[in-house]
Amino acid sequence: xxxxxxxxxxxxxxxxxxxxxxxxxxxxxxxxxxxxxxxxxxxxxxxxxxxxxxxxxxxxxxxxxxxxxxxxxxxxxxxxxxxxxxxxxxxxxxxxxxxxxxxxxxxxxxxxxxxxxxxxxxxxxxxxxxxxxxxxxxxxxxxxxxxxxxxxxxxxxxxxxxxxxxxxxxxxxxxxxxxxxxxxxxxxxxxxxxxxxxxxxxxxxxxxxxxxxxxxxxxxxxxxxxxxxxxxxxxxxxxxxxxxxxxxxxxxxxxxxxxxxxxxxxxxxxxxxxxxxxxxxxxxxxxxxxxxxxxxxxxxxxxxxxxxxxxxxxxxxx
Ligand SMILES: Cc1cc2nc3c(=O)[nH]c(=O)nc-3n(C[C@H](O)[C@H](O)[C@H](O)COP(=O)(O)OP(=O)(O)OC[C@H]3O[C@@H](n4cnc5c(N)ncnc54)[C@H](O)[C@@H]3O)c2cc1C
Numbered sequence: 596x597x598x599x600x601x602x603x604x605x606x607x608x609x610x611x612x613x614x615x616x617x618x619x620x621x622x623x624x625x626x627x628x629x630x631x632x633x634x635x636x637x638x639x640x641x642x643x644x645x646x647x648x649x650x651x652x653x654x655x656x657x658x659x660x661x662x663x664x665x666x667x668x669x670x671x672x673x674x675x676x677x678x679x680x681x682x683x684x685x686x687x688x689x690x691x692x693x694x695x696x697x698x699x700x701x702x703x704x705x706x707x708x709x710x711x712x713x714x715x716x717x718x719x720x721x722x723x724x725x726x727x728x729x730x731x732x733x734x735x736x737x738x739x740x741x742x743x744x745x746x747x748x749x750x751x752x753x754x755x756x757x758x759x760x761x762x763x764x765x766x767x768x769x770x771x772x773x774x775x776x777x778x779x780x781x782x783x784x785x786x787x788x789x790x791x792x793x794x795x796x797x798x799x800x801x802x803x804x805x806x807x808x809x810x811x812x813x814x815x816x817x818x819x820x821x822x823x824x825x826x827x828x829x830x831x832x833x834x835x836x837x838x839x840x841x842x843x844x845x846x847x848x849x850x851x852x853x854x855x856x857x858x859x860x861x862x863x864x865x866x867x868x869x870x871x872x873x874x875x876x877x878x879x880x881x882x883x884x885x886x887x888x889x890x891x892x893x894x895x896x897x898x899x900x901x902x903x904x905x906x907x908x909x910x911x912x913x
Contacts (some may be wrong), residue, residue: 606628629835673909736789815881821835872891
């Protein structure tokens with residue numbers, strides 16, 4: 596019997612698949628990455644490129660479900676649900692709602708804060724390991740509030756960040772904001788600035804850089820759509836149109852498509868899709884100094900390559 600060529604197959608060459616492949620490779624595993632479209636062909640190209648380590652607070656916060664109807668009724672609000680999907684999303688919404696109850700929220704907050712702490716250190720190791728410092732922006736983040744009432748309502752969240760060691764400065768006038776980012780409409784009167792916030796210069800470029808590093812060290816990436824994933828004894832058979840690969844382990848990092856692949860091997864994961872949107876303005880559109888978050892509007896403005904990317908909105912709609 597021939598020895599399998601790979602120890603692990605990673606399905607998906609987005610940021611999660613490529614990062615997982617790199618780590619497994621470091622641990623001495625022979626890894627093959629399969630993606631139907633190529634490296635960073637989906638969400639990992641179109642995001643805002645932020646390492647949001649200051650965001651220690653889970654989305655499922657107590658009271659969030661009370662805010663949802665207002666957001667849903669506002670056509671420019673931060674949340675929408677496609678009408679055709681409204682019934683399908685109910686089980687996930689119930690999970691989400693349950694996670695926002697006080698008894699679960701405390702544990703989720705601790706888990707998220709611990710994860711951020713671990714990830715922060717892991718990222719620095721990764722940047723060094725792949726000689727990637729030139730692809731990182733260390734320009735901080737400005738979180739804007741429209742008026743004092745909005746700012747005061749957000750103060751408890753800044754207290755929580757403080758208790759988890761997040762560095763920040765609170766700004767209480769348009770002038771103080773302009774010292775960090777000139778050109779903001781003065782109706783944004785207050786802000787929190789997190790100086791340690793980091794972004795990648797462009798999310799696609801960053802993922803491609805990691806993928807190049809993985810390939811230079813002998814890793815393999817192939818363009819192929821995974822059709823089925825099945826158990827065979829103690830192994831897994833991963834089938835594309837052309838090959839059946841039998842391996843000891845498979846990592847499903849297929850983003851929004853992971854749920855249906857996981858179901859094939861009997862894993863029912865409570866995953867649904869959160870779609871977002873972005874548009875990228877050309878170079879010179881705005882002299883952006885830092886990553887900007889418009890807290891209650893649900894979008895961010897950030898550099899992407901030479902351009903300025905406006906991204907956000909949460910749409911639940913598969
Ligand atoms: C507008 C917007 C802004 C965002 N901003 C940020 C941000 O600033 N910071 C942040 O941390 N996150 C952000 N996110 C979220 C982030 O982009 C995603 O969490 C991340 O890109 C997911 O990466 P992934 O590798 O899991 O999935 P993907 O990048 O979607 O990769 C999945 C890959 O799997 C492949 N695939 C799927 N099915 C198969 C199959 N059957 N066979 C083979 N290949 C398959 C796909 O082709 C794809 O390449 C943002 C998202 C959006 C929409």
